Amino acid sequence: MSVDAIVIEHVIVMVLLTLLIVVAVGIIILNDLLTAVILSGLYSLLSATVFVAMDAVDVALTEAAVGAGISTIILLGTLSFTKRVQKPQEHNNYAALIIVVMTGGALIYGTLDLPSYGDPNSPANSHPQLAQHYLTESQKEIDIPNVVTSVLASYRGYDTLGETAVVFTAAIGVLSLLGLRRRRRKEDPLLTDKQQRKQQNEDN
Amino acid sequence: MxxxxxxxxxxxxxxxxxxxxxxxxxxxxxxxxxxxxxxxxxxxxxxxxxxxxVDNGTAPIFLEPKVIDESAANVASGIAEQTILYSxxxxxxxxxxxxxxxxxxxxxxxxxxxxxxxxxxxxxxxxxxxxxxxxxxxxxxxx
Incomplete structure (x- = not known):
């Protein structure tokens, strides 16, 4: 690949990241939650393309399946249980804006001594016991052509085990919040009259 | 750039x-x-x-070396002798x-x-x- 090809690759990533910023701003502005959820699905698909452009094909597949698929579905499910439109904003957001700008400024100051994008000699890419070891030895040691798989399942197997534990815990949490014992809500002082009538109808 | x-x-x-x-x-x-x-x-x-x-790199899935070496475009751009770079x-x-x-x-x-x-x-x-x-x-x- 020539220098031009590298420039084109960089420009593709830049354009995609700019599109992501546009979608994120759209999510900030819109009041309709359904539109925001659909935009977040679009956002996940765009991020899958960013990951492809950054050579992370496994991450792109996961993001397209889990980010654009499952999380959009559970967001839509939540909307079907709750409200579709968010209340118009009455408070002012200057404090939030100041905090965000200050945090962003501090982070941008932190990027100034980072290695540039695509640098093959950066510490992360040239460490002899991590990336270089995986790329040179994993074919011999694990014998799987996909390095990401061998790192995920073998070198960092405990990491994946911990991930499974987290997902299991979350599943238990969701089930205990939504699945089990749904009928334990009588005489709640917080509910309005209309809702109590609705509940009585359901119970009957 | x-x-x-x-x-x-x-x-x-x-x-x-x-x-x-x-x-x-x-x-x-x-x-x-x-x-x-x-x-x-x-x-x-x-x-x-x-x-x-990594610039010039590809997804970290091992390629058969032949595929790279014999493709005409790579031979033309002189990359055939180089080792493959992975991200x-x-x-x-x-x-x-x-x-x-x-x-x-x-x-x-x-x-x-x-x-x-x-x-x-x-x-x-x-x-x-x-x-x-x-x-x-x-x-x-x-x-």
């Missing part, structure tokens, strides 16, 4: 993260907050994966884990929101706080 363009990706990632952060602070709607959280997370994902990108697989693995954990967190948060809506009839933070303080006042009156 121009000097400052080298930082464009990092800065774009920071803008994305701050957009998510802003949604989390400034919007009172709980579903919106969860969407903001996931935007913030993806910003971190781009940062990690971007650090692992860094380690950030990819970390982010794979993070994506799945992120969705698990999101599902738990949304389940909490559904329960909150059942109890309070609203998913706006200020409404919920108003109902809470009203309830506490009622409790104090009973005492």
């Amino acid at each position: 121009v000097e400052w363009l080298a930082f464009y990706n990092d800065w774009a990632v920071i803008v994305i993260m701050m957009a998510g952060f802003y949604i989390m602070i400034a919007r009172y709607n709980l579903v919106k907050k969860i969407i903001g959280l996931s935007i913030f997370q993806t910003g971190i994902f781009y940062f990690y994966v971007g650090l692992g990108k 860094n697989p380690l950030p990819h693995v970390l982010i794979l884990t993070a994506i799945v954990v992120g969705v698990a967190t999101m599902a738990l948060g949304l389940a909490l929101i559904v329960r909150i809506y059942e109890k309070y009839g609203s998913i706006e933070e200020d409404d919920i706080q108003a109902i809470d303080s009203q309830f506490i006042c009622q409790l104090d009156d009973k005492k």
Whole structure:
């Protein structure tokens, strides 16, 4: 690949990241939650393309399946249980804006001594016991052509085990919040009259 | 390439993260907050994966050396003798884990929101706080 090809690759990533910023701003502005959820699905698909452009094909597949698929579905499910439109904003957001700008400024100051994008000699890419070891030895040691798989399942197997534990815990949490014992809500002082009538109808 | 363009990706990632952060602070709607959280997370994902990108590299899946050597385009550009460069697989693995954990967190948060809506009839933070303080006042009156 020539220098031009590298420039084109960089420009593709830049354009995609700019599109992501546009979608994120759209999510900030819109009041309709359904539109925001659909935009977040679009956002996940765009991020899958960013990951492809950054050579992370496994991450792109996961993001397209889990980010654009499952999380959009559970967001839509939540909307079907709750409200579709968010209340118009009455408070002012200057404090939030100041905090965000200050945090962003501090982070941008932190990027100034980072290695540039695509640098093959950066510490992360040239460490002899991590990336270089995986790329040179994993074919011999694990014998799987996909390095990401061998790192995920073998070198960092405990990491994946911990991930499974987290997902299991979350599943238990969701089930205990939504699945089990749904009928334990009588005489709640917080509910309005209309809702109590609705509940009585359901119970009957 | 121009000097400052080298930082464009990092800065774009920071803008994305701050957009998510802003949604989390400034919007009172709980579903919106969860969407903001996931935007913030993806910003971190781009940062990690971007650090692992290697110029001229390809996805870290071992290729048969023949495929590279014999393709006419590579012979023409003189890359046939070079070794194949792969991007860094380690950030990819970390982010794979993070994506799945992120969705698990999101599902738990949304389940909490559904329960909150059942109890309070609203998913706006200020409404919920108003109902809470009203309830506490009622409790104090009973005492």
